[in-house]
Amino acid sequence: MGGIASVLYGAVVYSLFFVTFLYAIAFTGNLALVPKTIDSGTEGPLIPALVINTLLLGLFAIQHSVMARPAFKRWWTRFVPKAVERTTYVLLASLALVALFVHWRPILAPVWTVTNPLGVVVLQAIFWFGWFLVLLSTFLINHFELFGLRQVWARLRGHTLPEPQFRTPFIYKRVRHPIYLGFLLAFWATPSMTAGHLLFAVATTGYILIGIWLEERDLIDLFGDQYRRYRQQVSMLIPWPGRKAKPEPEISHPRPAE
């Protein structure tokens, strides 16, 4: 694929991702700005709703976990050019989310309902903080590389991509997975939890915990002892006093002979 075509493909997919990301906020937060949310629409029979919602969540989880693994990437970059591998991953992830938004069936039995005005405000604040944390953390780790734009831009400029760098900026010094923490806050913090929303929150929490286990295996393969030390020092999801990344020991280089 030529450099300009790669950049165009990357830009279109990035736009699709961004719209999907905004829609996900409205979908999980039941914001009336969008035509369909997690609890909108007419409720149908329970069993088909459970089956369809579980299949939709499973489709997203399988797409995400399988395609993110290094062995899969090595295999499919024999067919998909390396420069657009990440873009194609983002495209398929966004399409899996669109399918979930379109086909999701509401299950409206209430699980909890908070009516206390302060409680409602606190839960809504946690919801918005969660989404803010997700977006902020993508920028801390490398937003444009995560969503494929850096790769297609490098292809256009004829540059090779640098090797992945281990990073612990800002909140990454306190928790190893702030993006996933943000999702958990956003998915659980609601004043009115329905059975459908609970299914979504429980399934995504399970998926995130499995995803962390898989991601950390890959990170240890990639960064070795550096990541092992980080894991010993820093909490997985919940920041804890005293649990903080320590500066890496300086590597001493022999002084050149004078």
Ligand SMILES: C[S@@+](CC[C@H](N)C(=O)[O-])C[C@H]1O[C@@H](n2cnc3c(N)ncnc32)[C@H](O)[C@@H]1O
């Ligand atoms: C969707 S991001 C999630 C990052 C992290 N798990 C989080 O929740 O903030 C997944 C990508 O981030 C990379 N990654 C995770 N932690 C990293 C770190 N400390 N430094 C560099 N890359 C990291 C992984 O290799 C993977 O490609």
